[in-house]
Amino acid sequence: MYPWLSLGPLVISTYSLCFLCAFLVGGLLTSHEIKRQHRATEAILRVALGALAGGLLGAKLSMLIFLGPATFIKDLPSLWYSGQAWTGGFFGGYLGVLLVKRFNHINYSTGDLFAPALPLAQAIGRLGNLLGGDPFGLPSNLPWAIMQHGVRRQPSALYELVLDLALFVIIWRLRDKLPRPGDLFKLYIVGYCSLRFLVDFTRADPHVLLGLTLVQVLYTFALAGFGYQLFVSFRQSWQAKMVLDRQTADVL
């Protein structure tokens, strides 16, 4: 673990540095994607700000659920600068986008613009977690287990880092290749929820239902909802392609 990075006289928390880098890289990549698709409109700016506001609020407020009200109130003085949950940030950001779109009567998909940046930013964030020694994995004797507070544990942050990077490569390569707008974002959600569901089996988080962590329970619902939407979208585009092929064959 390297919780502090020394650059000459400058000593900075590696987690904070990675957190800042994740924001910068995510913002720059999203900006690049918006320009590439010629969608730099006021509506998209509003959606991006909605995502940012919702994400920040969600990341903090979700700590209320993850920590429990008593611990949340006890830790409140230190929570403004530490403690945020990706899951809360994600759902908060998604809710922020939905609200902005509803109030601004935006009825077209915008998620594809953010889809490539999200897994890359998450990978950078997880690098910060890994270097900072958080989150705790389950105790393990595997050769690649890492020491966390004197105990050899599963490097769950490393697993997620690698899987996030793999998801980024997949999303990046599928840009402009999926048939319907919004599919790329749905694919990202399904991909991320799946990998996080698996990674959580190596984390030492408390189980809340049927041996699953709270995040796994939440992601099961997200997986079911977005997975179904993605399935319907793929099926509809496949059916449309079949109809088109049949009509082309009839004409010929």
Add this chain to the structure above:
Amino acid sequence: MAQNNDPGRKRQYWLGLGLGFIPLIAFLIFYGLYLRSPSSLSSPFITWIIITFILYGIELFVVIGFLVSSQVRFTGYGLLTAFLVTPIITAVACNALPHIIHA
């Protein structure tokens, strides 16, 4: 809605972003000076740090004011971006500043 490529709108946005970071920059300066002062608890910089927090609070009302005016709405977007990003930069800076000052 219109494209954001209009240079006037871009200028407005960056202007808003710059103005929005004033409380943050003031906070970082006074926090740095506070950390350098020998008797930190009775430091006069504490008052200035509190003033930067009040400025940050006022910024929210300025953001709303700018956003409702169609002429300067893009300045409002810049201010809002700075308002949202300020806690993140402050958190990172509060971690790093004591190490820099006492290095």
